[in-house]
Amino acid sequence: MSDPKASSVGILGSGAAGLITAYTLLQDGFKNVTIITRDSSPGGVWSDERVYPGLTLNNVYGEFRFSPQPSMAPKDDSKRLSGFEMRDYMQKFAETYLKGAIRYGLRILGVARPKDTSSGWDVRVEDVRTREHQILKFDKVVLCTGGCSEPYIPEELSLASANSASFKGPIFHSSQFPSRLAKLQAEGKDESTFGDVVIVGGGKSAQDMAAYLANKATKVSVVFETADAFLAVTSPLPDAIRRSRFLSILSPHSSLNSRLERFLHTTSLGSKITHFIWDKIIAGSFNAAGITNDSPLKNTHDAFWGVRINDEGVPRPDGFHMLVKTGKIHVIAPARVASYSYDGESVILNNGGKLKADTVILATGYTSSWHPIFDEQTSIDLGLNRHPPSSSLIKTEKEWNEYVSLSNPPEAHPSSEQWASSIYRGIIPAKNLLKRDFAINGAIFTTNNGYAFEVTAHWISSYFLNDANLKIPSSPEEALAHAERNSAWLRKRYPDMLLWANESYSSNLAFWTWPQTIDELLNDLGLRIYRSGGNWLTWPFKVIELKEIENLKQERDDLRLKMKMERAA
The missing domain is CATH 3.50.50.60 (FAD/NAD(P)-binding domain)
Structure with missing residues (x-):
């Protein structure tokens, strides 16, 4: 089997999800990782050309950062970082850890399989200054274009x-x-x-x-x-x-x-x-x-x-x-x-x-950032597009009828009009599960992006490495069943929200429940959950810190070695 670390990986987007994904892959030994962005600086929504006076982060201090780099202290008493402070954080992260890995000023025009093969990806780009077109070839792609780039x-x-x-x-x-x-x-x-x-x-x-x-x-x-x-x-x-x-x-x-x-x-x-x-x-x-x-x-x-x-x-x-x-x-x-x-x-x-x-x-x-860069056939082949739920999926919503707290929902459109996603864990299009050459980071809607993006990046890296410790469905059909069950849950939990949020950041709506969703990803990786600690009384009030996941690479390496030794014994 060829070494996955020798694969070329194209990361589409230089926002927070793209930056931490590139960092994680590089730390895991991937030798050819390239971020593609139309911007002239890193950060996505926090890039130099997108921030403006008065823009503030919608998270309390300490929530939106990455474990390798501490966050700067806010300059005022609001405990909210400004857009300019977030810009500086993203630029420092890119300069410290991703020097030479980002290609700026390239607008992504299209992503598709090469015509002569069913593996790899052709990414067609345009230089925003010269208008010159070229095709960049990658073995694997991580889609990190986010939900706030296409007005x-x-x-x-x-x-x-x-x-x-x-x-x-x-x-x-x-x-x-x-x-x-x-x-x-x-x-x-x-x-x-x-x-x-x-x-x-x-x-x-x-x-x-x-x-x-x-x-x-x-x-x-x-x-x-x-x-x-x-x-x-x-x-x-x-x-x-x-x-x-x-x-x-x-x-x-x-x-x-x-x-x-x-x-x-x-x-x-x-x-x-x-x-x-x-x-x-x-x-x-x-x-x-x-x-x-x-x-x-x-x-x-x-x-x-x-x-x-x-x-x-x-x-x-x-x-x-x-x-x-x-x-x-x-x-x-x-x-x-x-x-x-x-x-x-x-x-x-x-x-x-x-x-x-x-x-x-x-x-x-904003509308989905995915539609302009994937033609209809590629979207169908990947399973990126939402689709109407089947009658059996609508019945699936009854699974949560025991939830008394959801017994009086607001008026909403019929479930048949609230379309379903086919993206497993909000990361892998179910139909493409076994190819291990395409993933998404940044499409899970949460209130703690830094923590969520970083754990997702580790999940993606293990997926690309074909790690035995990563538990994923055995078939695209099983992955599809998981994804559509989650869509049924989202219709039950957040009536009409799937109609409001575009696909680029709503493959999973894990808003306040992001800790539970991250626990699922950590459990997939075979790693410890409930990392903040506490006993039966105090655990809901233990502060969640980024230091809890700063050693995830080492934990994954140790688990990989342990499983290898057990197989050899």
Whole structure:
């Protein structure tokens, strides 16, 4: 058998998932690892060209980093790193561990099997400066393009619709906000040039941009039907609450592996306790942010039933919610921008109202980054695309009927309209399982990306190495059954969320339950779980630290050697 470490590995994307995957493969002895990115610097959403003033990390300090490199301390009291601090962290990581392994300025145009063989991959790229095309050949590929690189713009708000209405002002997607600010600076202008700004959307990027503009004395209005839910406190929560398993056990997982979780989610008393705590958390968040019952900011997604949640920590005077409270940001909700007005300087709301707009910023989210680079046949062959669930899969949802905490879900589309994924563990397209030449990192939606990406990278490396200790299904059919069962669970747990999140970061929605999901990956690897320790009483409150996984390579090496010796005995 040829040595897998001699394989050439192409990693598509230089975001956090791509960086830690490349690092892990190199540490494991892979000799030819190359990251491909269209950006001019590493970091993905944290790259130099994508960060902007006011952008903050949506995680408490210490959650989003990698075990080889400590995180810098935040510069303010919010315990939130800024976008620029995250940029610096990613750049330092790349410079320290991945020098020479990243090819910048290459836009990925297509990924496909070579026509003359069923193995390996052709990655067609374009140099963003010269427009020159070339084909890069790899034995294996890891897809790390993420879910925030291909802007989604509704047709009624597109540039074409604006032109047909003779709209006069600039219109751009939130992803272009940094370049627009840079252009103003280069021209010697300031944010007042934008005039009256209307931001469409209620997510975190919309909120961060609105806060930045308001703090620059720009008149800004934000229009949304439903904003992201958020967690806020009057003083920082202790790590034993915010950086432990506390919130994860209050959110049911597809398998309840402890008596405490079974009590909380399968008994009437436990369910009442669970929802009482969540209700108190949300009520406390509204109170901490000074949001009254008549405030439009009350129009938020459900924090228990959804994954559209931001962690604000202690609200800042210059933050979004406080600026709305003091009248420096105008919020129109629930409402939707339906079209551009033919007067050329306004937008029309779905309630018939009109809102003056000199500039429109579309914080309307992103579509899958996979669709532009995989043709239909490759997507089918790999099994990347979602598909309607079969009637048997819809019946599978009854498996969790004993979950009392899920007994009163919000209104949602029928299960038959909420499509299923065929990606095993959120990492391997089931149909491609036995080829061991394609994997995905960064498509599992969690609240602790650093920890999740790093463990996933180890899982992928063991998969590529064909390690005997890695437990995977014996056939694509078995892997497909696992993947579709998980899709059935997601429809049960998060109604309609699969309709909202694009494929690039929703192969698994392990939001608060990321510790349980990571335990499954560690268990696949034959490694220890519940690494934070604690006894029967304290384990939910033990702080989860990156140092728990800093020796995963050595643990895997030791296990590999042990299994080899046992086979030889």
